[in-house]
Amino acid sequence: MPVHVLLFDAGSDQEGIHSLELNGRTVVLLFEDRDDAERYAGLLEAQDFPVPTVEPLDREEMELFCAEAGYEARFVPAGFLPQSAEDRLLIAPPERNMDVANWQEQQAAETAEGSGDPSLEAFRRQLEGLL
Numbered sequence: 001m002p003v004h005v006l007l008f009d010a011g012s013d014q015e016g017i018h019s020l021e022l023n024g025r026t027v028v029l030l031f032e033d034r035d036d037a038e039r040y041a042g043l044l045e046a047q048d049f050p051v052p053t054v055e056p057l058d059r060e061e062m063e064l065f066c067a068e069a070g071y072e073a074r075f076v077p078a079g080f081l082p083q084s085a086e087d088r089l090l091i092a093p094p095e096r097n098m099d100v101a102n103w104q105e106q107q108a109a110e111t112a113e114g115s116g117d118p119s120l121e122a123f124r125r126q127l128e129g130l131l
Contacts, residue, residue, distance in 0.1 A: 001058070001059045001060075002056040002057065002058060002059065003030035003031060003032060003056070003057060003058075003059040003062060003075070004030070004031040004032075004033070004034050004036075004037035004054050004055065004056055004057075005017060005018070005028065005029070005030060005031070005037070005054075005055055005057055005062060006018035006029070006037060006040065006041055006044070006052035006053070006054060006055075007052055007053050007055050008050050008052050008053075009050075010053045010055055018044070018052055019071065020089055020093075020094070022072075022086060022089065023086075025071075025072050026070070026071045026072065027071065027072045027073075027074050028062070028066050028071050028072070028073050028074065029074055029076055029090060030059060030062055030063070030073050030074065030075045030076065031054075031076045032075065032076060032077045032078045033077075033078035033079075034054060034056070036076060036078065036080070036091070037054040038054050039091075040091065040092070040093065041053075041054055043092055043093055044093050047093060049093070059075070074090060076090045076091070
């Protein structure tokens with residue numbers, strides 16, 4: 001079953017996936033409905049965040065990728081209604097975001113140095129292969 005994720009610089013060496021930090025966990029949102037993912041991307045753009053693209057990917061592969069990378073995959077079903085403040089972050093980004101002004105430069109530096117973690121590099125290649 002496909003889900004929709006938000007990718008930055010999709011298909012490039014600088015590709016990144018949108019995630020949230022929730023209570024010390026890195027959470028990747030897996031949207032069932034493309035319109036919900038596009039709405040979320042638009043809200044990020046309104047906050048001067050880099051504009052992500054919405055990409056359909058296989059849910060099982062994304063959940064496996066997240067588990068192997070130490071992330072939590074959070075499925076956001078169509079018509080989702082938040083029940084808590086944390087749930088609200090699944091349909092709208094937080095008011096404050098991490099500084100991403102130089103995320104591409106940081107990514108380039110990591111790529112040039114190598115991450116030092118061969119399994120992380122393998123996961124990155126696996127994600128790129130999904131596209």
